Amino acid sequence: MLDIPSSVRVDVEALLAAQNHMGVCDAIEQYAPVGKPDTMTAPHFPKVAGIDSTVPPPAHTVAPAPPAPAPPSSPGAPGAPGALIQDRLAGWVSDLTTLHELTERLARTAVMDDALHEVLRAGAALVGARRGLVVLEPADGLGPDTTVGLGLARADLGHIETVPRGATSYGRILDRTDGTGEPEVHADLLSEDGLDPRHREVAARLGYAASFALPLATQAAGRLGAAVWLYDEPAEPVERQRHLVGLYTRYATEHLARLLELERARTKSRTIAEELLPPRLPRVAGVQLAARHRTGPRGGGDWYDALPLPEGALGLTVGSVTGSGASAVAAMGRLRASLRAYAVMEGEDPVAVLSDLELLLRLTEPARSATALFAYCEPALRKVVMAGAGHSPPLVIGERRTEFVETSLSAPLGMLACWEAPSVEFSPEPGETVLLYTDGLLHRTGDPMDRAFARLHAAAAGVPRTIRDDPGAIADHVLHTVLPDGLDAADSDEDVVLLAARFE
Structure with a gap:
């Protein structure tokens, strides 16, 4: 067992209070992308800010490997074991607080359209993108089918829909038959070999150069659709960002499934009333x-x-x-x-x-x-x-x-x-x-x-x-x-x- 001097032992409760006092929630108000160190993930999170730390990473993400052990040094040095543990705990607390704030925002939405917009905004903050779209297309075929954009006008969504479905990230996700939840990552679309010409033309016209797409699916809810975030320059989210957005989309899918069931019930009731x-x-x-x-x-x-x-x-x-x-x-x-x-x-x-x-x-x-x-x-x-x-x-x-x-x-x-x-x-x-x-x-x-x-x-x-x-x-x-x-x-x-x- 690692012997940590008492002067650098970490009081988790004090750390939580410090994190909240430093304005993490205020930063989330602006949907600023998370910017903590990449060494934030561990196999088991502490239960902080209402988030269950025992939730495993989604199938399409892998928790980053822990950093290599640093050479022994004096307790007060920046690379001391106590300082490393404190940094890791600070990263965990920041990320869990972020997820707590974003899921709280999503839970307050009561209409499907508002929830889809919230998912896009939160996901963009987590992966560091500026624009995106969500395609809602439940696998049971009962609808409703809709497309919602972030930073994209209706005409822009129309241009994207002219790309052959099989050439788009969301199309490949929605057409999968193997039930996998792997993301679709295109770090540099315009230089990618084999890219559909129409897709290349639309990307150049709308000014995006990379994309990251995730399925909105869980075992309980089934497949509801896909979310795509677009980058203005060649880029892709790092493993830590993928892990966070994966946890968030799992929760978002369950919330959307509940709203979908409610929307269908309302539609049936309205239809019956109109028919009478x-x-x-x-x-x-x-x-x-x-x-x-x-x-x-x-x-x-x-x-x-x-x-x-x-x-x-x-x-x-x-x-x-x-x-x-x-x-x-x-x-x-x-x-x-x-x-x-x-x-x-x-x-x-x-x-x-x-x-x-x-x-x-x-x-x-x-x-x-x-x-x-x-x-x-x-x-x-x-x-x-x-x-x-x-x-x-x-x-x-x-x-x-x-x-x-x-x-x-x-x-x-x-x-x-x-x-x-x-x-x-x-x-x-x-x-x-x-x-x-x-x-x-x-x-x-x-x-x-x-x-x-x-x-x-x-x-x-x-x-x-x-x-x-x-x-x-x-x-x-x-x-x-x-x-x-x-x-x-x-x-x-x-x-x-x-x-x-x-x-x-």
Whole structure:
């Protein structure tokens, strides 16, 4: 055993505190490439900063060999055994702190696109590159397939995609059948023998001279894709950099696999919800229709419908079932289908339609409640008879007025032993649009309900005159004005439905 003088013994805890005090985390904020000595790796890391030191190096990397023993020297000399051990521990702590910070950043991403960009930035810092791209192409063939770039515009990615797949680093990784996880290293592309001419042309045009590519694959997650980092000059990462980026990509692959599973579940839920809604709106003389629908990530129970009725009449309805997810979507589909049947039988009496729907809800969905609004329209007479159950009042938007329809207060369906509320009748003027919507439009604003209603009214009153004859444009204007800055498309538990009917 090596006898280390007490004056040079290393206190690991003090070393950790010193490392954090010296601003390692601040350096990571800028994604600066790691710059510690190459002798940082040992077969077993100490468990530091939340990183499990027992994780073995990935199959495609090899830990650097320990340095040759230095000749004996005095304890205070730079090459003394104590100083070497201290340097090695400092390198380990720095690298593990780096991995901890980068994986923490990645763990905070909740959307696939954000996670892919984070993987590219972190990998570029670890291997000392400036640009790169990630190709997401799950091996099961179920998608989604996408390509994300770092420091590369969409046109640049298009140029890279013109290179034959078999001549690219990511293409060779994705087309492997042996399941190996070896990296693709091209230290000097432009002088490489046998390089595809198109690849050489694209590399010269985009100004990169070397590349380093890794598969995004683990035994548990399978193969998800490949990441490629590009160097402006001939270069390649050293063994220590390869080892660090290999550990990072293993963790990143597991995180991406979880996001992929979540994204697929959300897509299925949205698809089912969309299929349960009308594929197209009917054409009825005297009225123009348009609808907008935004589904939350877990799928909600908001619906809309427009159906032709006897004698040229038209039935319009919007509503919302409590809850979210697959069960709420299924309940929404059952209620909407039943409401269509009730509307055909007694649509001229909206109160009877909602009373029948309330009875069905209590018998078949006793644990749920729902809000609903049904309007019986006679376009030739510009007459609308409407009843609502706990639903927000519609808006009438015209040249001379923008106002909410006065509807009576009523409880949602399924809340009382017997629901009943009076109907209201109003007559829109020629060129006016009746806008029906669900409460999700108001809830997504994050404002109290009185302020949300005021925002909705202001958005409707501000519809430009040039688009007032287009119900679709009116709906778009209201949606993007009430929910600016992408709130209409952001993940939310609230669905949003708008149904606009312009009377001629």
